[in-house]
Amino acid sequence: MEISCNKQNQALVVSVSGRMDGTTAHQFEQECDPWVEQGEKLLIVDMSQVEYISSAGLRSILSTGKKLKSSGGALVFVGMQDMVKEVFDMSGFNQLFSVYHSLEEAFEQQGY
Amino acid sequence: MSSRDTKFSWIQLPAAMKSLDKFRYFVLQEAEKVSLPAKKSDKIELILEEVLLNIINYAYSPDEQAYIDIGCKITPDNLFCIRVQDRGIPFNPLTQEAPQLEEDIEKRQVGGLGIFLAKQMADSLDYHYKDGNNILDIGLYLA
Numbered sequence: 489m490e491i492s493c494n495k496q497n498q499a500l501v502v503s504v505s506g507r508m509d510g511t512t513a514h515q516f517e518q519e520c521d522p523w524v525e526q527g528e529k530l531l532i533v534d535m536s537q538v539e540y541i542s543s544a545g546l547r548s549i550l551s552t553g554k555k556l557k558s559s560g561g562a563l564v565f566v567g568m569q570d571m572v573k574e575v576f577d578m579s580g581f582n583q584l585f586s587v588y589h590s591l592e593e594a595f596e597q598q599g600y
Numbered sequence: 601m602s603s604r605d606t607k608f609s610w611i612q613l614p615a616a617m618k619s620l621d622k623f624r625y626f627v628l629q630e631a632e633k634v635s636l637p638a639k640k641s642d643k644i645e646l647i648l649e650e651v652l653l654n655i656i657n658y659a660y661s662p663d664e665q666a667y668i669d670i671g672c673k674i675t676p677d678n679l680f681c682i683r684v685q686d687r688g689i690p691f692n693p694l695t696q697e698a699p700q701l702e703e704d705i706e707k708r709q710v711g712g713l714g715i716f717l718a719k720q721m722a723d724s725l726d727y728h729y730k731d732g733n734n735i736l737d738i739g740l741y742l743a
Contacts, residue, residue: 510653511617540642542649543714550710557705571642578720579713580701 489538491519497600499530501591505537508545516548521555529561532594536567541575553585562586566594603731608671608683615656615666615686623670624648627682630672636680640740643721644682647738650714651684651693659688659734678742679724686734692727693736694719 489512490505500523508516520531531552553563564586568576576582588594604610611626613619627648631641652668660666669685699712719725724739 510620510649540645542646543711543717544649544653546713547710550705550708553705554708554710575646575717578717579699583702584705584708 489513489515491515493519493523496532496591497595499532499595499598499600500528501532501534503534503537507540508538508548509540509542510544513542513544513548516545517552520552524552524555524559524561527559529556529559530598530600531556531561531563532591532598533563533565534567534591535565535572536569538572539569541572543579546575546579546581549581550584562598564588564594564598566591603733604669604671604685605683608673608681610669610671612667612669615660615668615688617656619668620649620652623652623668627670627672631680634674634680634742636740636742640680640742644738644740647718647721648682648684650718651736651738654693654714655684655686655688655734659686659691664688674742675739679739680742682738682740684736684738687732688734690729691734692729694725694727 489507492503494501502520504516523531556563566588567590568587588597609630611623613622624645627644628641631644655668666688671683673681675681693715696715699709699716722738723741726737728735
């Protein structure tokens with residue numbers, strides 16, 4: 489799994505690629521948490537290059553999501569592939585996090 | 601060596617994270633031999649990871665010589681069956697309580713989703729304990 493972060497329109501865009509599984513998922517938290525601690529309020533995760541996610545990936549996402557929520561921020565997702573979307577929906581994560589088709593839509597809906 | 605049903609083709613590897621890729625490769629190859637659709641192979645990857653991590657993390661104490669056996673076969677009614685066998689502490693993963701999917705983000709538990717997802721993805725999932733083995737049968741229909 490690879491992760492890169494860049495600032496766009498006052499938000500942090502987190503681009504993830506590869507597999508979010510039991511061996512890699514912790515990287516997501518490790519990468520995002522310092523940004524949350526620095527006061528970032530909106531993290532937009534671009535999932536378009538993520539081909540696989542397991543419960544370990546969901547755990548890592550939820551953990552970061554909780555920290556952002558308690559600091560008054562939000563974690564949102566864009567561009568999910570079918571497999572990832574299915575796992576997300578099945579776990580009720582689509583009720584916890586906003587999911588958009590594109591970055592543009594995410595910026596617009598989040599008022600950026 | 602654990603007792604293995606000869607109707608399956610088997611692989612045995614240490615119960616460790618480093619075995620995950622090899623187990624996955626073996627099962628996906630077996631699935632390909634019987635032309636399991638790609639959509640079902642995606643499900644297999646997830647089910648396998650969840651079931652195996654459960655065993656690797658909880659079934660054995662750290663000092664034990666720990667192995668997992670995985671066997672695959674196809675049944676006459678076109679069910680691709682994956683048998684996961686370990687000799688760890690007796691544990692039926694299917695009795696694990698379902699996670700609270702309705703909770704909001706503050707209350708939502710981190711964890712407990714793995715076996716729940718495996719149950720959702722498999723067409724059938726059966727557990728039994730026999731001769732010192734935890735035996736979990738995962739089934740996916742070819743069509």
